[in-house]
Amino acid sequence: MGIVEKIKEIEEEMARTQKNKATEYHLGLLKAKLARYRAQLLEPVGKSSGGGTGFDVQKSGDARVALIGFPSVGKSTLLSKCTHTASEAAAYEFTTLTAIPGVLGYEGARIQLLDLPGIVEGASQGRGRGRQVVSTAKTADLILIMLDATKSDEQRRLLEIELDAVGIRLNKKKPDVVFKRKTTGGITLTATVKLTRTDEKTIRTILASYKLHNCDVMIREDITTDEFIDVLIGTRKYIPCIYVYNKIDAISLEQVNKLARQDHTVVISAEQDLNLDYLIERIWADLGLVKVYTKKRGVHPDLTDPICLRTGATIEGVCNGIHRSLATNFRYALVWGKSSKFAPHAQKVGLNHPVQDNDVVSIFTK
Numbered sequence: 001m002g003i004v005e006k007i008k009e010i011e012e013e014m015a016r017t018q019k020n021k022a023t024e025y026h027l028g029l030l031k032a033k034l035a036r037y038r039a040q041l042l043e044p045v046g047k048s049s050g051g052g053t054g055f056d057v058q059k060s061g062d063a064r065v066a067l068i069g070f071p072s073v074g075k076s077t078l079l080s081k082c083t084h085t086a087s088e089a090a091a092y093e094f095t096t097l098t099a100i101p102g103v104l105g106y107e108g109a110r111i112q113l114l115d116l117p118g119i120v121e122g123a124s125q126g127r128g129r130g131r132q133v134v135s136t137a138k139t140a141d142l143i144l145i146m147l148d149a150t151k152s153d154e155q156r157r158l159l160e161i162e163l164d165a166v167g168i169r170l171n172k173k174k175p176d177v178v179f180k181r182k183t184t185g186g187i188t189l190t191a192t193v194k195l196t197r198t199d200e201k202t203i204r205t206i207l208a209s210y211k212l213h214n215c216d217v218m219i220r221e222d223i224t225t226d227e228f229i230d231v232l233i234g235t236r237k238y239i240p241c242i243y244v245y246n247k248i249d250a251i252s253l254e255q256v257n258k259l260a261r262q263d264h265t266v267v268i269s270a271e272q273d274l275n276l277d278y279l280i281e282r283i284w285a286d287l288g289l290v291k292v293y294t295k296k297r298g299v300h301p302d303l304t305d306p307i308c309l310r311t312g313a314t315i316e317g318v319c320n321g322i323h324r325s326l327a328t329n330f331r332y333a334l335v336w337g338k339s340s341k342f343a344p345h346a347q348k349v350g351l352n353h354p355v356q357d358n359d360v361v362s363i364f365t366k
Contacts, residue, residue: 003037003040003041004041007037007041010037024198025201027225028205028206028225029205031225032206032210035230036209036210038166039167039235057099057101057136060101060103060110061112062109062110062111063109063111063112063142063287064114065113065140065143066116066136066139066140066142066143066144067146068116068137068143068144068163069145069159070119070155071118072148073118073247075115075116076115077246077271078146079115081273081276082102082113082279083103083113085103099114099117100114101115104280104283106283107284107306108304108306109306111283114140116133117133119134119162134163134168135166137163137168138167138168140239142239142241142283143170144241144283145159145241145243146244147243147244149246149248150250150251156243167230167233167237168239169239170239170240171240171264174236175228176220177217177218177219177228178220179216179217180215182216183214187207187213187214188217189203189204190216190219191218192218192219193219193220193221193222196222197225206228240264240286240287241264242264242266242279242282244267244268244279245265245266246269248267289310290310290357290358290359291306291307291357291358292309292318292358293306293307294363295336295360296362301360309321309355314352315333316351316352317355318333318361318363326363326365329365330351330365330366331364331365332348332364333350333353333362333364334364335347335349335353335359336359336361337355337358337359
């Protein structure tokens with residue numbers, strides 16, 4: 001029996017099993033097995049595969065955004081409108097057959113927008129080159145799920161299932177669980193909160209099914225069995241996601257209003273250029289980046305070429321963004337902007353000073 005058949009068998013058994021306190025333990029075991037088989041399915045079988053076009057697109061710019069959706073939802077049209085990159089768009093399905101990158105400019109920042117081929121149901125198991133598509137999505141800093149506003153919400157649910165099956169967790173944070181292997185001493189399980197969605201017996205059984213008999217586990221939040229399995233596997237990607245409903249020009253105003261009020265959702269019409277500016281603003285906000293401008297002594301700051309860093313970055317990150325050797329020869333920095341204690345005047349700071357969006361930094365070396 002192949003891995004796909006084994007996965008299907010476990011999924012069928014899970015669907016048959018009633019969810020209650022008595023079956024929690026059995027379901028936990030099935031979930032652990034399912035996660036293990038899915039991990040095996042994603043691993044490459046041979047050392048090298050035959051020809052064909054791969055999706056190895058070099059990461060460029062300050063961040064990467066992946067466009068995912070079923071065929072003919074308007075991904076290529078959106079890429080063409082936002083980045084001025086020619087991506088073939090037509091009225092038939094599967095127009096795009098490989099990953100097409102484009103660069104989206106936002107206030108000096110460069111964001112790589114990746115148009116991936118349309119995926120079909122069963123993509124996580126390899127149907128329609130789907131495994132390549134969803135694996136490429138794992139390298140993104142943000143995922144845009146393109147949906148057709150004229151179709152049902154079933155399309156959204158199916159795409160979430162496919163991404164979940166390959167270990168992509170949308171709009172979720174990594175569970176606050178510390179897991180350490182050791183050579184002897186058995187299992188030490190500590191929970192600082194009351195566990196209401198799983199129990200100690202289930203956790204110990206899952207650890208045994210993964211042949212983990214000596215480890216320390218510290219649980220700091222009320223997690224589910226699925227979240228604990230995610231921590232054990234350790235290859236899960238927690239990626240922010242925006243659901244983009246396209247073709248709103250073809251539905252009523254009431255439907256547009258209903259869709260727009262959902263969490264993590266933006267409504268657009270790529271063909272009619274409706275709401276595209278707001279979508280770009282949301283992409284920037286959800287990426288969680290800050291722009292920092294540099295200033296040479298006695299010269300006005302260069303406001304055309306910012307250094308883009310993750311929120312919470314420090315002056316050390318700014319130094320590394322300019323040149324690696326800058327941090328080792330660092331003496332002090334002057335900062336103007338939101339992070340300066342004496343704004344609008346400059347503050348003299350060290351390497352550990354956190355920077356904020358639109359700060360101006362002048363670095364002095366030894």
